[in-house]
Amino acid sequence: xxxxxxxxxxxxxxxxxxxxxxxxxxxxxxxxxxxxxxxxxxxxxxxxxxxxxxxxxxxxxxxxxxxxxxxxxxxxxxxxxxxxxxxxxxxxxxxxxxxxxxxxxxxxxxxxxxxxxxxxxxxxxxxxxxxxxxxxxxxxxxxxxxxxxxxxxxxxxxxxxxxxxxxxxxxxxxxxxxxxxxxxxxxxxxxxxxxxxxxxxxxxxxxxxxxxxxxxxxxxxxxxxxxxxxxxxxxxxxxxxxxxxxxxxxxxxxxxxxxxxxxxxxxxxxxxxxxxxxxxxxxxxxxxxxxxxxxxxxxxxxxxxxxxxxxxxxxxxxxxxxxxxxxxxxxxxxxxxxxxxxxxxxxxxxxxxxxxxxxxxxxxxxxxxxxxxxxxxxxxxxxxxxxxxxxxx
Numbered sequence: 001x002x003x004x005x006x007x008x009x010x011x012x013x014x015x016x017x018x019x020x021x022x023x024x025x026x027x028x029x030x031x032x033x034x035x036x037x038x039x040x041x042x043x044x045x046x047x048x049x050x051x052x053x054x055x056x057x058x059x060x061x062x063x064x065x066x067x068x069x070x071x072x073x074x075x076x077x078x079x080x081x082x083x084x085x086x087x088x089x090x091x092x093x094x095x096x097x098x099x100x101x102x103x104x105x106x107x108x109x110x111x112x113x114x115x116x117x118x119x120x121x122x123x124x125x126x127x128x129x130x131x132x133x134x135x136x137x138x139x140x141x142x143x144x145x146x147x148x149x150x151x152x153x154x155x156x157x158x159x160x161x162x163x164x165x166x167x168x169x170x171x172x173x174x175x176x177x178x179x180x181x182x183x184x185x186x187x188x189x190x191x192x193x194x195x196x197x198x199x200x201x202x203x204x205x206x207x208x209x210x211x212x213x214x215x216x217x218x219x220x221x222x223x224x225x226x227x228x229x230x231x232x233x234x235x236x237x238x239x240x241x242x243x244x245x246x247x248x249x250x251x252x253x254x255x256x257x258x259x260x261x262x263x264x265x266x267x268x269x270x271x272x273x274x275x276x277x278x279x280x281x282x283x284x285x286x287x288x289x290x291x292x293x294x295x296x297x298x299x300x301x302x303x304x305x306x307x308x309x310x311x312x313x314x315x316x317x318x319x320x321x322x323x324x325x326x327x328x329x330x331x332x333x334x335x336x337x338x339x340x341x342x343x344x345x346x347x348x349x350x351x352x353x354x355x356x357x358x359x360x361x362x363x364x365x366x367x368x369x370x371x372x373x374x375x376x377x378x379x380x381x382x383x384x385x386x387x388x389x390x391x392x393x
Contacts, residue, residue, distance in 0.1 A: 003225070172246065256331055272314070
């Protein structure tokens with residue numbers, strides 16, 4: 001849910017909603033669900049009244065209010081893990097304006113619930129639950145309004161496989177900006193990986209004692225990774241003049257990270273010395289972990305994380321960093337079957353050089369130094385790789 005919110009924040013200006021300007025949302029998946037309930041909490045925390053949730057549909061039924069469902073009542077449902085059908089009708093703005101709470105207790109109620117995500121017009125649609133392929137090849141047109149436009153400006157796929165691939169393409173071609181599930185849901189996968197990490201490094205009692213800080217730091221790591229992916233994806237889309245579907249770029253981004261990771265995994269394994277871990281590897285392993293683990297249990301990161309797991313952490317981290325920072329085209333040109341170690345080792349050495357130069361510039365406190373550091377950090381590594389490997393890109 002934290003990752004989904006990062007996408008929402010980035011999408012708002014893209015679809016024409018300015019900073020602090022109110023916007024509307026429709027959601028599938030209830031206030032008692034992990035994704036939907038937590039997204040409601042994050043929206044309330046970060047945007048408050050600016051975010052108006054017009055409609056929610058879940059297994060119990062649905063609720064709709066053209067002025068926005070009452071936030072206090074939504075938070076009551078979240079806190080008590082109740083479905084949307086338990087929304088108090090007295091908290092609706094007006095029964096005469098079409099506001100309603102409908103239980104999915106009969107065929108008529110189910111029909112209203114099952115079509116609400118199509119019929120309500122909102123700025124954003126966030127499916128956080130629902131049956132697989134709810135929007136599919138046969139019914140995607142129902143998401144369009146009478147004038148043929150999508151009933152939302154943008155969609156963040158918080159629920160996996162809510163759309164069929166063909167339905168997604170049709171809706172994008174009709175003007176819907178879609179953040180595909182493969183990008184929108186990475187926060188959940190990242191969260192699971194840190195659960196595994198805690199289990200490897202900590203005892204049960206140690207985890208309980210550290211849990212409040214551990215959870216806080218993992219949430220920040222999820223936010224950071226979601227921000228990295230969202231910025232890289234939107235930048236790639238804008239560089240291409242929106243000529244490529246955003247969902248296709250999302251797929252390409254994931255595939256490229258996996259390709260680069262697969263290529264550099266063996267070289268990393270071959271050069272990873274457990275007895276005297278090279279500072280570069282150590283720095284990236286530490287950066288992957290929540291700071292509280294590094295601060296209190298740094299030695300255990302080598303002792304208790306199995307070597308194949310550490311190799312996988314490093315290969316995924318470095319692959320994603322290269323793809324996010326340098327882009328799809330650069331990585332396809334430089335990280336190849338024949339010279340994966342040459343590129344990786346040169347790139348890491350260039351990172352060390354860049355960090356040293358930026359640190360020195362920061363110490364000098366030159367006029368315009370902050371902007372100069374940003375320019376160097378943005379392009380120095382790939383330029384050093386180009387010079388070392390002697391290729392054009």
